[in-house]
Every structure is written in structure tokens, then in C-alpha cells.
Amino acid sequence: MQVYRWTLTMALSIVHRATGIALYVGTLLLVWWLVAAASGPAAYAHVQAFAGSIIGRLIVFGYTWALMHHMLSGIRHFIWDLGYGFKANEREALTWGALIGGIALTVLVWIIAYAIGGGR
Amino acid sequence: MSGTDTPKRSMRTPLGRVRNLGAAHSGTSDFWRQRITGVAMTLLMIPGLVIIMMLLGRNQVYAAQTLSSIPVAVILLLFIFASAWHMKIGMQVVIEDYVHNEKLKLTAVMLNNFFSIAVALASTYAILKLSSGV
Numbered sequence: 001m002q003v004y005r006w007t008l009t010m011a012l013s014i015v016h017r018a019t020g021i022a023l024y025v026g027t028l029l030l031v032w033w034l035v036a037a038a039s040g041p042a043a044y045a046h047v048q049a050f051a052g053s054i055i056g057r058l059i060v061f062g063y064t065w066a067l068m069h070h071m072l073s074g075i076r077h078f079i080w081d082l083g084y085g086f087k088a089n090e091r092e093a094l095t096w097g098a099l100i101g102g103i104a105l106t107v108l109v110w111i112i113a114y115a116i117g118g119g120r
Numbered sequence: 121m122s123g124t125d126t127p128k129r130s131m132r133t134p135l136g137r138v139r140n141l142g143a144a145h146s147g148t149s150d151f152w153r154q155r156i157t158g159v160a161m162t163l164l165m166i167p168g169l170v171i172i173m174m175l176l177g178r179n180q181v182y183a184a185q186t187l188s189s190i191p192v193a194v195i196l197l198l199f200i201f202a203s204a205w206h207m208k209i210g211m212q213v214v215i216e217d218y219v220h221n222e223k224l225k226l227t228a229v230m231l232n233n234f235f236s237i238a239v240a241l242a243s244t245y246a247i248l249k250l251s252s253g254v
Contacts, residue, residue, distance in 0.1 A: 017214060024207045027239045031246075034196075037183045038246035044180035071165060074158050081155065109169060113176055 012095050016073045019066040026063045064109055069102030150209045157206035164199045171195065188250040196247055204240035208232060 033051075036043035050056045076094045079085045085094050130137075171192055175183050186192055211232045219225040 020207070020210045021214065024211055027203065027207065031239055031242045034187075034243050034246035037180060037187055038249040041180040044183065071162055075162065078155065078158065113173055116173060116176070 008099075009091055009095050012073060012099065016070060016077070019070040019073070022066045023063070023070060026059075026066070029059070029063070061106070061110065065102060065106040068105040068109070069098065072098040072101045072105070150212070153205060154209045157202040157209075160202040161199060161206065164195060164202070167195045168199050184250050187247060188253060190251075193247050193251045197244060200240055200243045200247075204236045207239075208236035211236070 033047050036047045051060055076085075076098050079094060085091060171186070174186055178186075187196070212229055215225060215228045215232060219228055
């Protein structure tokens with residue numbers, strides 16, 4: 001594909017798809033977690049050990065960001081579907097909002113998580 | 121568009137033939153469901169995050185107890201139903217956009233259905249098992 005000039009909205013369109021695919025694959029972790037909870041203490045301990053490891057934390061952090069970004073980016077698409085936000089400055093604002101908002105929400109969620117649950 | 125693929129003896133107008141079909145030849149139902157499930161998950165996001173936060177660092181006994189309460193189980197079941205449907209449609213769109221070989225495309229779409237249904241059923245089964253306390 002040849003593109004004469006990359007724009008932010010184009011790049012973020014790809015990111016929306018990429019995060020969607022990551023979330024798709026990542027549902028396996030959610031299934032593992034729920035099935036382990038239903039299976040018993042030993043299985044659940046395995047999930048907790050993985051989620052608590054460095055790699056596990058990185059994956060869950062990345063998953064949180066993918067989810068938050070995809071949600072905000074999806075709301076942006078929804079606004080466009082309704083016929084609003086097509087002016088150049090509105091497009092840019094919505095796109096920057098999804099990008100910055102996704103990162104901000106991810107950090108916020110993790111701060112809350114550590115504040116209430118991390119110490120247990 | 122109307123020139124090449126119009127049957128010569130058809131009374132139907134070009135608009136009548138394409139109405140409600142769209143690019144996927146199956147209408148706009150997937151588009152609409154993609155939006156419904158997306159909005160549903162956005163609304164469920166805060167309760168969903170609260171549930172996960174409640175379980176952070178807790179052991180299996182506490183997790184099983186929490187997950188088996190009716191409001192928690194219902195919220196998670198709704199979320200699972202919406203996300204499985206949403207991701208099935210989303211992945212199908214990606215497949216249809218990038219896989220052009222017809223057989224490969226059909227195989228990929230089929231595997232996508234299998235995966236999404238398996239994810240939904242396994243999660244649902246786990247929650248129902250916890251809720252029934254077996």
C-alpha cells in the first residue's frame with residue numbers, strides 16, 4: 001500500500017485494529033482465569049503466579065491499555081457513525097483524545113489497582 | 121455496477137437488488153450488532169473493572185465466592201456474550217479485508233467462529249459452575 005502522507009487518523013485506524021486483534025487473542029487469558037477459578041485453588045494459584053510475574057504484569061498492563069484505547073477509539077468511531085466530528089479539528093481532537101485518554105485511563109486503573117489490591 | 125452483473129431479464133431495479141445487502145452481501149446486521157455490543161461493553165466497563173479490582177490479590181476461595189454472586193455473575197455473563205459477539209464480527213471484518221483467497225478466507229472465517237464460540241462457552245460454563253456451587 002502506498003500512502004502519500006501519513007496522518008494521525010490513519011495510523012490510529014490501524015492501531016484500533018491491532019488492539020482489537022490483541023484483545024481477541026488475550027481473551028484466552030480471561031478464559032484461563034475464569035476456568036481456573038471454577039477448577040480449584042491449585043489451578044487458580046497458577047494463574048496468580050503467572051499474572052504476578054514480570055511477563056504476566058507486562059501482558060496484563062498491555063492488555064489494559066489495549067482495552068482502554070480500543071474502547072475510546074471505538075467511541076470515536078461511534079461518534080463518526082452518528083455523523084458528528086468530521087471537521088478537521090474535530091477529527092484530530094477525537095483522535096488525540098482516544099490516544100491520550102487510553103494511556104491516562106490505563107495508568108489510572110493501575111494506580112487504583114495497586115492502591116486497593118496490590119498489597120494483599 | 122449495474123451494467124456487468126445485471127441479469128438481462130430482471131424486473132428488479134439495481135437499487136432493489138442491493139438494498140439491505142451492503143459490501144458483505146449479508147446486509148447491515150453485523151454492522152449494527154457490532155455497535156450494540158460495543159456500547160454494551162462500554163456501559164459494562166466500570167462494573168467489570170470493579171469486579172476485577174475486588175479480586176486482585178485474593179485467593180481462589182474468595183474469588184469463587186465473589187464470582188458466584190448473582191449480580192457479579194450476570195454482569196460477567198453479559199460482558200462475555202457482548203465481547204464474544206463483538207470480537208467475532210471484528211475479526212471477520214479484518215479477515216474479509218486482508219484475506220483474498222476464497223478458500224483461505226472461508227477457513228479463517230470458520231475458525232474465527234469456532235474460537236469465539238469456544239471462548240464464550242468456556243467462560244460461561246466456568247461462571248455457571250461457580251454459581252451452582254458444584
